[in-house]
Amino acid sequence: xxxxxxxxxxxxxxxxxxxxxxxxxxxxxxxxxxxxxxxxxxxxxxxxxxxxxxxxxxxxxxxxxxxxxxxxxxxxxxxxxxxxxxxxxxxxxxxxxxxxxxxxxxxxxxxxxxxxxxxxxxxxxxxxxxxxxxxxxxxxxxxxxxxxxxxxxxxxxxxxxxxxxxxxxxxxxxxxxxxxxxxxxxxxxxxxxxxxxxxxxxxxxxxxxxxxxxxxxxxxxxxxxxxxxxxxxxxxxxxxxxxxxxxxxxxxxxxxxxxxxxxxxxxxxxxxxxxxxxxxxxxxxxxxxxxxxxxxxxxxxxxxxx
Amino acid sequence: xxxxxxxxxxxxxxxxxxxxxxxxxxxxxxxxxxxxxxxxxxxxxxxxxxxxxxxxxxxxxxxxxxxxxxxxxxxxxxxxxxxxxxxxxxxxxxxxxxxxxxxxxxxxxxxxxxxxxxxxxxxxxxxxxxxxxxxxxxxxxxxxxxxxxxxxxxxxxxxxxxxxxxxxxxxxxxxxxxxxxxxxxxxxxxxxxxxxxxxxxxxxxxxxxxxxxxxxxxxxxxxxxxxxxxxxxxxxxxxxxxxxxxxxxxxxxxxxxxxxxxxxxxxxxxxxxxxxxxxxxxxxxxxxxxxxxxxxxxxxxxxxxx
Numbered sequence: 001x002x003x004x005x006x007x008x009x010x011x012x013x014x015x016x017x018x019x020x021x022x023x024x025x026x027x028x029x030x031x032x033x034x035x036x037x038x039x040x041x042x043x044x045x046x047x048x049x050x051x052x053x054x055x056x057x058x059x060x061x062x063x064x065x066x067x068x069x070x071x072x073x074x075x076x077x078x079x080x081x082x083x084x085x086x087x088x089x090x091x092x093x094x095x096x097x098x099x100x101x102x103x104x105x106x107x108x109x110x111x112x113x114x115x116x117x118x119x120x121x122x123x124x125x126x127x128x129x130x131x132x133x134x135x136x137x138x139x140x141x142x143x144x145x146x147x148x149x150x151x152x153x154x155x156x157x158x159x160x161x162x163x164x165x166x167x168x169x170x171x172x173x174x175x176x177x178x179x180x181x182x183x184x185x186x187x188x189x190x191x192x193x194x195x196x197x198x199x200x201x202x203x204x205x206x207x208x209x210x211x212x213x214x215x216x217x218x219x220x221x222x223x224x225x226x227x228x229x230x231x232x233x234x235x236x237x238x239x240x241x242x243x244x245x246x247x248x249x250x251x252x253x254x255x256x257x258x259x260x261x262x263x264x265x266x267x268x269x270x271x272x273x274x275x276x277x278x279x280x281x282x283x284x285x286x287x288x289x290x291x292x293x294x295x296x297x298x299x300x301x302x303x304x305x306x
Numbered sequence: 307x308x309x310x311x312x313x314x315x316x317x318x319x320x321x322x323x324x325x326x327x328x329x330x331x332x333x334x335x336x337x338x339x340x341x342x343x344x345x346x347x348x349x350x351x352x353x354x355x356x357x358x359x360x361x362x363x364x365x366x367x368x369x370x371x372x373x374x375x376x377x378x379x380x381x382x383x384x385x386x387x388x389x390x391x392x393x394x395x396x397x398x399x400x401x402x403x404x405x406x407x408x409x410x411x412x413x414x415x416x417x418x419x420x421x422x423x424x425x426x427x428x429x430x431x432x433x434x435x436x437x438x439x440x441x442x443x444x445x446x447x448x449x450x451x452x453x454x455x456x457x458x459x460x461x462x463x464x465x466x467x468x469x470x471x472x473x474x475x476x477x478x479x480x481x482x483x484x485x486x487x488x489x490x491x492x493x494x495x496x497x498x499x500x501x502x503x504x505x506x507x508x509x510x511x512x513x514x515x516x517x518x519x520x521x522x523x524x525x526x527x528x529x530x531x532x533x534x535x536x537x538x539x540x541x542x543x544x545x546x547x548x549x550x551x552x553x554x555x556x557x558x559x560x561x562x563x564x565x566x567x568x569x570x571x572x573x574x575x576x577x578x579x580x581x582x583x584x585x586x587x588x589x590x591x592x593x594x595x596x597x598x599x600x601x602x603x604x605x606x607x608x609x610x611x612x
Contacts, residue, residue, distance in 0.1 A: 208514035222526035
């Protein structure tokens with residue numbers, strides 16, 4: 001049994017009010033697989049890079065127990081590159097460069113050894129490639145989680161609606177939930193989106209936490225109030241990876257476990273934003289993670305006896 | 307022992323995407339005292355109205371057990387009138403009319419029978435009047451809660467800073483916390499504000515809940531996800547009234563009780579926005595309130611065993 005993560009493995013150059021980086025390793029599959037690897041030991045990635053991608057960074061996945069058999073290396077081509085600059089409020093950013101490179105004609109290859117996939121995370125990517133991935137798995141995984149963004153709603157809404165019918169959990173932010181549903185109220189938005197296919201909807205609200213909707217149930221997860229968000233890049237991917245990694249670990253998919261999975265995903269995301277890129281989530285100890293989760297418990301617990 | 311609420315008792319005319327009202331009774335002290343009266347039986351208001359204010363609306367306070375001895379009725383003058391129109395997102399509004407009338411020279415009179423005040427809520431009002439109220443109480447109350455808004459930061463920041471030194475709890479929204487502190491991060495904002503006088507800071511985030519800061523402790527309270535916010539007018543005052551009313555009921559002021567007080571305040575505010583003005587919070591049953599509080603418990607509870 002395994003947890004398969006598909007998404008980008010790429011280079012980012014990031015500028016925030018706190019500083020800027022040269023080209024560093026990023027991409028949805030990078031953040032998500034690293035994050036998931038803290039909870040589940042059989043994580044496998046599907047992605048594509050060019051021959052400019054450093055061998056030691058591929059080795060770094062393997063060091064975390066992440067299989068890179070499904071990572072295609074295209075000779076003579078370049079890896080996907082994104083460059084962006086965050087505004088002072090850290091909630092908005094300008095994209096400076098998007099070089100698709102190898103991503104332009106990415107055809108996901110699912111190695112035979114990945115056919116034991118039980119948990120599938122479709123990281124933020126062209127909806128058509130997310131759909132192809134599902135179709136190339138011979139057996140439907142126990143849980144399919146899809147992460148996407150407003151960009152795909154703008155340019156590929158029809159494809160997105162098709163793949164949404166095939167997934168169990170959708171994770172998007174509040175603005176995207178409003179865009180996808182055409183409803184301002186998140187409760188009404190959730191109702192509409194849960195009719196589009198997903199059985200569970202997670203609305204990520206950044207510094208305001210997250211909401212989980214399922215049938216007539218709602219869970220509100222807090223976000224850890226942080227003195228500084230150093231670099232928000234990859235926080236959503238890290239969240240999704242921690243979320244599905246925790247569920248793969250416990251094995252049973254239900255509302256109760258999903259609430260905890262959101263807390264674990266949020267805890268990992270709260271580490272991610274403390275440093276540039278994957279720096280902070282590359283070497284976390286079990287104690288750091290359990291201490292952080294305890295902070296979430298303390299932050300939101302109260303006892304009312306009626 | 308009593309809970310004294312000072313603030314406006316006024317007329318509002320409200321327009322929201324769901325409809326509009328003629329002149330209806332509103333004002334910070336109206337919402338806050340009604341809300342507090344569900345938890346504590348000895349609530350007393352300090353306010354001023356003109357002779358245009360209906361006798362039956364004054365009687366309505368008394369029917370809720372709220373003393374109106376400190377409600378001045380100015381003969382030949384008119385009550386404060388505010389008219390506003392909410393935008394589609396309900397988070398912003400245009401003020402159409404502000405007729406100060408009796409409020410222009412409001413001099414708060416504290417009846418002798420109010421000198422047993424143990425809990426004092428300084429509702430949103432000119433900071434100088436809030437300060438005068440504290441000064442006219444012979445004995446410093448056990449707990450002083452101050453609510454204010456960006457308007458007073460714009461026009462009376464120095465007076466606000468003076469009265470802040472005298473209070474225990476400040477309640478403001480996130481934009482106001484940023485304005486007051488000059489810090490974007492709410493954690494840093496809280497740190498600065500807790501150095502201005504208040505020992506506790508509550509940052510209200512509307513649909514995203516509230517944060518309570520005290521020394522090095524933080525509590526994140528959820529907001530009930532609502533399908534529709536019919537009219538947000540008075541929600542903040544209702545929150546503050548429920549908050550201090552609950553604390554007056556339990557008697558002991560500490561972080562633990564304050565967390566619960568925030569949940570009760572939020573529950574009352576969630577009723578307030580369901581109808582125009584005070585309509586929904588005028589006649590709540592104990593069962594309605596405890597059911598709503600249970601919804602908050604269910605909404606935010608999770609169990610993680612590490």
